[in-house]
Amino acid sequence: MTDYRSRYERWLASDAVDEATKAELRAIAEDEKEIEDRFYKDLEFGTGGLRGILDAGTNRMNVYTVRRATQGLANYLLMKDPQAKEKGVAIAYDSRHQSDVFALETAAVFNGNGIKAYVFESLRPTPELSFAVRTLGCKGGIVITASHNPSKYNGYKAYWEDGCQVPPPMDEEIIQEVEKVDLFDGVRVMPRREAEEAGLFVSIGEELDGQYIDVVKSQLLDPEMVRAHAADLTVVYTPLHGTGNRLVRRALAECGFTNVHVVPEQEEPDGDFPTVPYPNPEDVRAFGPAIALGEQVGADILIATDPDADRVGIMVKTDTGYQHFTGNMTGVLLSSYILEARKKTGHLPADGFLVKTIVTTEMIRALTDAYGVELKEVLTGFKYIGQQILEAEKAGRGTYLFGFEESFGYLSGTYARDKDAVSASLLICEMAAVYKAKNQTLLDALHELYETYGYYRETLVSFTFEGIEGIAKMNSLMDELRKHPQASYGGLKVLECKDYADGLDGLPPSNVLRFTLENNSWFCARPSGTEPKIKFYFGVKGESQAGAEAAVKRLQDDVTKTIK
Incomplete structure (x- = not known):
């Protein structure tokens, strides 16, 4: 009898297991594969x-x-x-x-x-x-x-x-x-x-809500501009059946963003997430109902928060419809807005720093260099960004300004130590309102940054591996990349391969490989810590928007072909 079978039978025999659970387990008694998957490990x-x-x-x-x-x-x-x-x-x-x-x-x-x-x-x-x-x-x-x-x-x-x-x-x-x-x-x-x-x-509950909203509102960078122009911004918001609805709307309303339309079919909490294939603002399909409402009300911006409201995604109105922004695009825009606003008001500290993860856009490096602030780089996972805040506090030097990761997570301020879609939604609306007052959209602002710092493009591809066999396949794939890397990918020569498995650059050990390529390009392979998949991140810099998009596609296609 295999170990997973003995575990299964222990659950059925235990007085500690309720009858409903036992009935569920009896229903799979003839499905050996299902029993194995449920019990082969903890x-x-x-x-x-x-x-x-x-x-x-x-x-x-x-x-x-x-x-x-x-x-x-x-x-x-x-x-x-x-x-x-x-x-x-x-x-x-x-x-x-x-x-x-x-x-x-x-x-x-x-x-x-x-x-x-x-x-x-x-x-x-x-x-x-x-x-x-x-x-x-x-x-x-x-x-x-x-x-x-x-x-x-x-x-x-x-x-x-x-x-x-x-x-x-x-x-x-x-x-x-x-x-x-x-x-x-x-x-x-x-x-x-x-x-x-x-x-x-x-x-x-309620008392904590009030204190939390107060610190969220304190993150505004230009309260006067917000007071003058918040009502001019038309926003469509969706909580994607999650937790963001009440507090995102409260923060916006208390700061004067009164022209906010909530997607009605996605407003109420619902664990089935019936209107989306995947409740993730990284997936443009999640914005379907928001786009329809946005077109109806003439929204300048669409905002979606994930079920636990720590990630936020946006779409911006253009002449041809709404454009979905990647986490890198939004992160660069927020970083630029924060740095410029602080510089204008004389509140850009000499010891200021931003934090990004190793799979986040390199464009942020060009931006921080231009403003003369430090950029700290950490492993994937927002806890490592929070750790940088704590280390600065302990050392008594270094002022945290902003941190973000490509997966739609942002934090301004030190009141929390995890990504915050409530605060980020408010800052995004502030930024959009300020640019609208200048007759600019966030897309216009992003293109200005590209013209200044270069055309950066990033993308992400995931390979899913379910069950016991999946774990073996993921391990084999990472071993192959470690032991037999190519000399070039996507026509770009490999300049360096960093293996973080034993710790590197002062970072904790992590099963991550990062390939630095010529022409400011790179890609990274990382098994997910929360899902049975390996994620491949790609980044390039081009001379033009079209050139960068073509380069990132070549790189992605070549690496994907190699993996398959």
């Missing part, structure tokens, strides 16, 4: 937490795997800080299926270990969780979300006391604690009523 508590398909099984998201992860994290908190019980943790959740259930289960385990839990009364954006951890002085935090994944997924992100997702080596230490916990016998829980009576379960 759902890994990775560097950011859990993420998986919603089902019964050790390799799935369910109340049992959530409890086990929480028990391991509780053990770690208590081991690290005797005051963790009183400091407590903050817990938030999004609109996905069972998010509210998992949030309460998480609180029950923390409470069972004597740790106070501050639980949001209803769904909230991920960045507000980061803010709450810092504001309440918690030892850590949890948000139940699978971000922009399809509806069959849910997840569990773990945060530390600075409001940042747990960094290395702490993440590995937590993983070790989780692995020590027996799924059924090693978990302590406390019923909610008992926890409330003991002062261990505390409901939070």
Whole structure:
């Protein structure tokens, strides 16, 4: 009998497993492949937490795997800080299926270990969780979300006391604690009523919302211009059935953006995400209903936030319709706007710095060089950007100005330590209103930057590998790239190959390869930390828009052909 079979049968035999779960498992009794996939391993508590398909099984998201992860994290908190019980943790959740259930289960385990839990009364954006951890002085935090994944997924992100997702080596230490916990016998829980009576379960919400919105509004760079021109900007907004609706609209309204139209069929939270194939603003298909509404009301800009409202995407009105901006395009625009606004008002500090990830556009380097500010580069994952803020604070030097990653994540300010689509939506609208007052669109502003710094183009291709065989294929593919790289790709000579597996450039070890090519071009291979796929990132610089687009396509096609 294989190990996955013994695990399956243990679930069926255990008194700790509820009858509904057992019925679900009995229904797959004749599907050996399904049993194998659900039980061949434990759902890994990775560097950011859990993420998986919603089902019964050790390799799935369910109340049992959530409890086990929480028990391991509780053990770690208590081991690290005797005051963790009183400091407590903050817990938030999004609109996905069972998010509210998992949030309460998480609180029950923390409470069972004597740790106070501050639980949001209803769904909230991920960045507000980061803010709450810092504001309440918690030892850590949890948000139940699978971000922009399809509806069959849910997840569990773990945060530390600075409001940042747990960094290395702490993440590995937590993983070790989780692995020590027996799924059924090693978990302590406390019923909610008992926890409330003991002062261990505390409901939070409206007061934190007000404090959070106040700091979001404080990120405005030109309040006078906003007051004068906010109402002139026509905005279509969609929360994509997620958590952003109430707070994005509140932030915009309180800053004078009154001409905001919300996509009605995507306004209400819905874990099925029925109007989109993929609830991700990186995917232009998610904007379908927003485009229709935008054309109807003559919107200048369309804005979409992902289900947990930490990522934001935009489309901008042009003479031929609406153009979808990549995360790199929006990030460069925001960086330029922030730097120029600070320079004009005399608030560009000599020790100012921006942060980008190693797979984010190189155009930002030309921009920071022009303004004389430092650019710091980190691994993929916003926690590494948050870590740079913390290190600057500890060192007592360095002023954080802005950080972003190509995957539509942006943060202005240090009130939170994760990407914030609420704040970014407000800054994008400020920027759009200021440019509109000059009779310019954001596309006009972007082309001015291209003319100044060069025509940069980036793209991303993903290869998905499901199941046990998929893991082997991903490992084999990365090994092949490591051991047998080509001399050139897309007609561009390889100048350098960086392997971050053992740590490089002062960064933690990571399974990432980055190829630097001639003509300011590059590509990067990185297995996803949250999905069964390898992502390939490509970047080029051209003499013209058409030249850059042709060059990035040649590079992408050549690497893709090699992989296939």
